Amino acid sequence: MARDIIDDRLIGSLHLRSLTHQGLEHDPVREHLAVQAGTIDALLAGHYAGDATIGDVLRMGDLGIGTVQRLAGELVILDGAAWLAAADGKVTSVSDDTLTPFAVACRFTPDIIREQDSALDYAGILATLESMAPAPDTVVGIRLAGRFRDLHLRSVREQAPPFLPLTQVVAHQTEWTAESAVGTLVGFRFPDGASGVEVPGYHLHFLSEDHTVGGHVLSAELTKGTFAMTVCDELHIELPAGLALGTPGATARATIAAVEG
Secondary structure (H helix, E strand, O other), X not given: OOOOEEEEEEEOOEEXXXXXXXXXXXOOOOOOEEEEEOOHHHHHOOOOOOOEEHXXXXXXXXXXXXXXXXXXXXXXXXXXXXXXXXXXXXXXXXXXXXXXXXXXXXXXXXXXXXXXXXXEOHHHHHHHHHHHOOOOOOEEEEEEEEEEEEEEEEEOOOOOOOOOOHHHHHOOOEEEEEEEEEEEEEEEEEOHHHEOOEOEEEEEEEEEOOOOOEEEEEEEXXXXXXXXXXXXXXXXXXXXXXXXXXXXXOOOXXXXXXXXX
16 A cells, blocks of 8 residues: 655644545544545646545545536535535536545534524624634534525536636636525635645535535525534545645635635
8 A cells, every 4th residue: 555644734733644545545434534635726726637536535524515526516515425516506416436636524523503593694604603613723514504595606617628727717607596495504614724725714515405406605694594513623635646735824815715706
């Protein structure tokens, strides 16, 4: 087996471990561990082929977000199943053998739960999440289940080689609004020091209960729901051959924000 790469850099209180594909296959499953395929820097540069499979990711986590090979849509992992929202808004299940160039997931066990009985706009949703998170440099997995309205969602079209940089791809993204839906916001909050490795700040995707509405969340209003959060203290990253971890925090947050919306 190829030797795994141990990276001793810290993002706040988060420990990074870089793995080969074989290393990911043998990585033990445990709570408070986030696992990731690829990096946001690699995605920005147009590395859309993928190396790890959705099955690899699902073995390690039952909640997560990301994309699939050729950037064919927005990935949502919820309750151990993977779903894809395509550029036409259609939501389909994802097979285990599908490759992913970028995905992050965790074994979700809520450490913090908060009921919300009154309406919140998107700023209120993010403010509530921030008030629940233990510290600014903490990585948290997020699950917000409830009734939503005015969901502003996006996805991107499947790409063909030679792949364009992500900034050019999202310039032609498709956006739509769902007037109302019952479902779940899924995602993570990473600290600013994670930029380049991950998306700093809040990165949320949506999946409706009936699996007909999904996508990357640009904004949403919550009518009523339940916030749940888990704290992750370690991040294991599977790096395809030829890709480096880079320097956490080196990529400007504004660069990533421009493609994440």
